[in-house]
Amino acid sequence: MTGLNRTILCAFLSALPFTSAAQDLDLNVSGGxxxxxxxxxxxxxxxxxLDAEDPTPQALVAAAQADYARxxxxxxxxxxxxxxxxxxxxxxxxxxxSPFEAPxxxxxxxxxxxxxxxxxxxxxxxxxxAQGTELPETxxxxxxxxxxxxxxxxxxxxxxxxxxGYAKARLSEQKIVADHPERELDxxxxxxxxxxxxxxxxxxxxxxxxxxxxxxEIAGIxxxxxxxxxxxxxxxxxxxxxxxxxxxxxSEDKAPNPDGTLDLAIQVADQKPRRFGFGAEVSTQxxxxxxxxxxHRNFFGGAERxxxxxxxxxxxxxxxxxxxxxxxxxxxxxxxxxxxxFYLTAEIxxxxxxxxxxxxxxxxxxxxxxxxxxxxxxxxxxxxxxxTEDAFGDREFELLTASLxxxxxxxxxxxxxxxxxYLAATGTPFLGLDDSExxxxxxxxxxxxIGFGEDDRFVLxxxxxxxxxxxxxxSETVPDYLFYSGGGGTVRGQPYQSLGVTTASGDLTGGQSFxxxxxxxxxxxxxxxxxxxxxxxxxxxxxxxFAGDSDWHGGAGLGLRYITGIGAIRVDIATPxxxxxxxxxxxxxxxxxxxx
Numbered sequence: 001m002t003g004l005n006r007t008i009l010c011a012f013l014s015a016l017p018f019t020s021a022a023q024d025l026d027l028n029v030s031g032g033x034x035x036x037x038x039x040x041x042x043x044x045x046x047x048x049x050l051d052a053e054d055p056t057p058q059a060l061v062a063a064a065q066a067d068y069a070r071x072x073x074x075x076x077x078x079x080x081x082x083x084x085x086x087x088x089x090x091x092x093x094x095x096x097x098s099p100f101e102a103p104x105x106x107x108x109x110x111x112x113x114x115x116x117x118x119x120x121x122x123x124x125x126x127x128x129x130a131q132g133t134e135l136p137e138t139x140x141x142x143x144x145x146x147x148x149x150x151x152x153x154x155x156x157x158x159x160x161x162x163x164x165g166y167a168k169a170r171l172s173e174q175k176i177v178a179d180h181p182e183r184e185l186d187x188x189x190x191x192x193x194x195x196x197x198x199x200x201x202x203x204x205x206x207x208x209x210x211x212x213x214x215x216x217e218i219a220g221i222x223x224x225x226x227x228x229x230x231x232x233x234x235x236x237x238x239x240x241x242x243x244x245x246x247x248x249x250x251s252e253d254k255a256p257n258p259d260g261t262l263d264l265a266i267q268v269a270d271q272k273p274r275r276f277g278f279g280a281e282v283s284t285q286x287x288x289x290x291x292x293x294x295x296h297r298n299f300f301g302g303a304e305r306x307x308x309x310x311x312x313x314x315x316x317x318x319x320x321x322x323x324x325x326x327x328x329x330x331x332x333x334x335x336x337x338x339x340x341x342f343y344l345t346a347e348i349x350x351x352x353x354x355x356x357x358x359x360x361x362x363x364x365x366x367x368x369x370x371x372x373x374x375x376x377x378x379x380x381x382x383x384x385x386x387x388t389e390d391a392f393g394d395r396e397f398e399l400l401t402a403s404l405x406x407x408x409x410x411x412x413x414x415x416x417x418x419x420x421x422y423l424a425a426t427g428t429p430f431l432g433l434d435d436s437e438x439x440x441x442x443x444x445x446x447x448x449x450i451g452f453g454e455d456d457r458f459v460l461x462x463x464x465x466x467x468x469x470x471x472x473x474x475s476e477t478v479p480d481y482l483f484y485s486g487g488g489g490t491v492r493g494q495p496y497q498s499l500g501v502t503t504a505s506g507d508l509t510g511g512q513s514f515x516x517x518x519x520x521x522x523x524x525x526x527x528x529x530x531x532x533x534x535x536x537x538x539x540x541x542x543x544x545x546f547a548g549d550s551d552w553h554g555g556a557g558l559g560l561r562y563i564t565g566i567g568a569i570r571v572d573i574a575t576p577x578x579x580x581x582x583x584x585x586x587x588x589x590x591x592x593x594x595x596x
Contacts, residue, residue: 036078043074058102089106119178122141133157134160135157171190198226199262200261291309291312330343341368346361355500359386383401390507396436399436399478407422419449421447441467461521479510485500494576499552518537520533522594532595556577557572558574570594
């Protein structure tokens with residue numbers, strides 16, 4: 001036999017032990033129920049390996065030996081501290097098989113688990129604790145024992161010390177004893193708070209485009225003040241919200257300085273500065289709408305944003321009914337305070353609505369302040385010029401405006417919420433110039449979401465909108481300050497802006513008060529496909545404060561949702577539920593994002 005043939009034969013023979021994998025894996029659990037069995041299966045790496053393509057016997061032996069500890073941990077999590085675990089590979093205990101002497105083939109793996117009795121906490125002690133520490137209720141004498149309550153108690157104790165300024169608090173001692181006759185677990189944990197520290201120097205690395213002074217300013221770490229982990233979390237959030245960085249991480253030095261300060265390091269990675277995007281919507285009544293924007297995230301090197309956006313609407317309708325909009329916005333984060341953004345905006349717009357036509361221009365400047373993760377407020381002053389034609393003739397308006405708004409948002413997912421609330425309100429006093437009348441406009445939008453079923457597969461969503469204008473008469477109110485109902489934003493199934501106020505001449509105009517209600521039932525039928533049933537209603541009156549003559553209409557329909565990373569692609573078909581066309585006509589709406 002030649003040397004080459006011997007080499008090939010040896011290579012072939014050496015590969016034989018790794019070519020045949022297990023055909024059968026059985027898991028036998030003596031009691032414990034489906035929940036325990038599921039926890040054990042999730043802990044077993046052998047199952048994941050068998051799902052992969054052609055696992056080798058050597059890999060299966062190694063996985064089996066690792067699974068003793070993994071399954072033991074799963075049992076400890078459920079409060080069982082006296083288990084017996086056996087993993088046999090073709091009758092041999094896996095723990096006794098050398099990974100270097102794996103069998104040539106594996107036919108059967110038998111896993112047998114005797115969980116043993118459930119334990120309860122005898123002693124459940126942790127000390128010292130910072131004032132106001134809230135320990136989990138699961139870590140208490142008599143409660144069901146498990147490793148997770150112990151870990152949760154440790155985290156709660158350390159977190160409380162850190163929130164009180166003791167940045168280097170740690171677990172310094174633990175004594176855990178299982179009393180098998182009494183089926184009790186005695187746990188004694190000792191914490192070492194360390195010294196109370198203050199914020200020290202802040203070192204910035206990783207960015208070549210944003211000035212380091214601006215990064216520190218946006219982060220807003222209060223140097224010299226008592227350490228607070230919430231300040232670090234807030235700094236990371238503010239830096240991420242600028243949109244300038246692909247990643248943000250703030251780390252603490254391992255050891256404090258002799259003067260009682262703790263230095264921090266901010267590590268950021270630059271995002272590409274420019275971005276553009278587009279969107280599209282279609283409805284049978286309003287036609288098509290396309291929009292696009294261009295954004296520069298770091299225009300002057302201090303995380304300032306410049307955004308240019310435009311939109312064209314009414315596509316596919318009468319060529320004289322095309323809407324145009326062009327806007328320019330400048331924004332600067334962390335101006336005046338670390339949580340306040342300053343902005344300037346200018347825009348021109350042409351509206352060709354069913355009840356009026358207008359050409360307008362405006363400029364505004366304002367501040368947007370974030371009070372917390374869920375509450376923000378804004379203040380804006382501006383100037384508007386409006387040239388309009390409606391049921392009351394050709395007119396011009398000039399207004400000075402001052403808007404005050406607030407948003408409270410607890411939705412867990414802005415693109416596809418399944419729980420939480422969204423509440424928004426804006427009040428706008430306006431001063432008329434050159435014979436234009438003055439007044440006040442108020443709008444609000446409230447939304448609620450309730451998810452139920454496995455993974456919130458089903459969602460009930462509701463929305464309520466109200467608005468009113470006080471001050472000018474109906475004929476002297478700027479047309480786009482009036483309210484209409486009908487179409488995708490109010491009542492689906494009804495023609496766009498079909499409900500308003502009918503003048504003495506028989507022409508349609510908007511009302512001075514509006515209320516709208518919407519309800520949806522959303523159901524996911526696949527991981528990324530959902531169906532929706534909905535009902536909308538709208539109400540409009542001709543006087544301020546929801547008084548005067550009024551009318552209402554409704555619409556209902558079904559929708560399809562395809563969930564993507566940028567939101568739900570939405571297709572709705574709806575019909576009127578009131579009026580002569582109830583159930584006889586229909587409207588189709590296509591867009592990106594949930595209806596609300």
